[in-house]
Amino acid sequence: MASGRREMMIGARMDPVFGPVVLVGDGGKYVEAMPDVQVLLSPFNDSEVKAALARLRIAPLLTGVRGEPALDIDAFCAAVLAICRLMMNPNRGVEPRSQSGAGRPRREGCVALDAVVYATVTSDG
Numbered sequence: 537m538a539s540g541r542r543e544m545m546i547g548a549r550m551d552p553v554f555g556p557v558v559l560v561g562d563g564g565k566y567v568e569a570m571p572d573v574q575v576l577l578s579p580f581n582d583s584e585v586k587a588a589l590a591r592l593r594i595a596p597l598l599t600g601v602r603g604e605p606a607l608d609i610d611a612f613c614a615a616v617l618a619i620c621r622l623m624m625n626p627n628r629g630v631e632p633r634s635q636s637g638a639g640r641p642r643r644e645g646c647v648a649l650d651a652v653v654y655a656t657v658t659s660d661g
Contacts, residue, residue, distance in 0.1 A: 556623035
């Protein structure tokens with residue numbers, strides 16, 4: 537129901553040693569067969585997300601190839617930073633395990649395609 541040029545992945549978890557870690561990389565149906573991901577340790581900033589994306593094997597595809605427009609990396613980075621902020625909030629109550637997003641051409645943003653989110657239920661009692 538949503539379209540884009542490339543599926544990208546954002547994953548996050550609370551590591552017992554490193555704290556909040558966020559995974560970025562190539563998404564889609566082949567993500568397990570041909571993983572292309574980078575791990576970011578929180579906190580991080582926009583330029584660190586862009587550097588991680590530049591280390592991906594698919595990095596040339598993100599900037600546009602053979603007449604294709606570049607993807608909206610700024611919008612994708614904003615989504616990654618939002619997940620980072622969520623993970624760093626000690627009262628978050630949720631932990632996104634994976635999220636797939638459609639990379640769209642520059643200035644068209646990105647859109648979440650699916651997500652797995654675990655909620656923590658606490659008792660005030």
